[in-house]
Amino acid sequence: MTTGAALSVRELSKSFGAPKRALESVRLELAPGEMVALIGASGSGKSTLLRHVAGFVEGDRGSGAVRVGERVMQDDGRIAREIRALRADVGFVFQQFNLVGRLTVMTNVLMGQLPRIPAWRSLLGRFTHEEKAEAWRAMRSVGIENLAWQRASNLSGGQQQRVAIARALVQRARLILADEPIASLDPESARNVMEILARINREQGITVLVSLHQVQFARRYCPRTVALRLGEVVYDGPSADLDAGMLRGLYGAAVEEMLDGTETIDAVMNDPVVAEGLARAPATA
Numbered sequence: 208m209t210t211g212a213a214l215s216v217r218e219l220s221k222s223f224g225a226p227k228r229a230l231e232s233v234r235l236e237l238a239p240g241e242m243v244a245l246i247g248a249s250g251s252g253k254s255t256l257l258r259h260v261a262g263f264v265e266g267d268r269g270s271g272a273v274r275v276g277e278r279v280m281q282d283d284g285r286i287a288r289e290i291r292a293l294r295a296d297v298g299f300v301f302q303q304f305n306l307v308g309r310l311t312v313m314t315n316v317l318m319g320q321l322p323r324i325p326a327w328r329s330l331l332g333r334f335t336h337e338e339k340a341e342a343w344r345a346m347r348s349v350g351i352e353n354l355a356w357q358r359a360s361n362l363s364g365g366q367q368q369r370v371a372i373a374r375a376l377v378q379r380a381r382l383i384l385a386d387e388p389i390a391s392l393d394p395e396s397a398r399n400v401m402e403i404l405a406r407i408n409r410e411q412g413i414t415v416l417v418s419l420h421q422v423q424f425a426r427r428y429c430p431r432t433v434a435l436r437l438g439e440v441v442y443d444g445p446s447a448d449l450d451a452g453m454l455r456g457l458y459g460a461a462v463e464e465m466l467d468g469t470e471t472i473d474a475v476m477n478d479p480v481v482a483e484g485l486a487r488a489p490a491t492a
Contacts, residue, residue, distance in 0.1 A: 298375025308360030319377030365396025
């Protein structure tokens with residue numbers, strides 16, 4: 208068993224009845240404090256992998272283990288019995304935010320406390336002064352404290368994604384999984400969300416695994432990139448080493464869908480802003 212890893216995935220496979228597995232013997236390990244991008248074209252298995260790590264879906268029988276720290280989330284196709292408690296260590300940021308629209312921003316953020324408080328308090332929605340203060344600090348850290356009493360449904364997409372990140376902070380997650388968190392956002396909001404994730408990783412030491420469709424964001428914000436193709440890991444290494452030729456070799460024509468729709472792959476690889484982001488990125492642990 209690997210020790211000291213923030214996340215360890217060993218020989219994870221998943222079939223959904225199709226001839227080709229959705230995940231094929233995936234091996235992945237993240238050190239504490241890493242920020243890693245998970246890239247791939249549509250259907251590559253990014254979301255499937257993240258959902259297995261979080262214990263939402265079990266792997267095939269005979270699959271290896273998924274561990275967060277030293278705690279086993281699943282093994283041999285069986286999710287741990289205590290998975291609800293284990294998920295307290297894993298914050299999940301969804302593409303479509305997964306907020307309760309009719310509730311206030313404050314209440315949505317406070318929901319990150321639910322794994323740690325008694326069931327009767329969660330049912331009644333009763334939170335202590337310190338719990339509310341922690342939620343306020345989390346909102347302030349992502350720049351939405353002025354929206355605390357607005358309904359979540361009234362916010363923009365970028366604002367709602369900040370609420371989801373604040374909820375993960377209140378959860379005190381050791382690992383944040385972000386599943387295409389910027390796919391539904393405009394370019395400016397996308398940059399803001401990625402800056403927030405990078406800052407949380409840098410300042411709080413929280414391990415972040417973020418799946419991205421847009422390769423330029425992976426190169427700019429994540430020192431390390433893992434590339435999936437048809438459920439298999441086909442690259443795991445420095446983001447700076449991903450060049451246009453390598454990406455074309457991995458994905459062919461599908462590489463163009465992994466951009467924001469306004470640039471070519473060659474332009475992305477030569478973008479000085481991306482190069483500056485890589486220079487500023489912390490070294491891989």
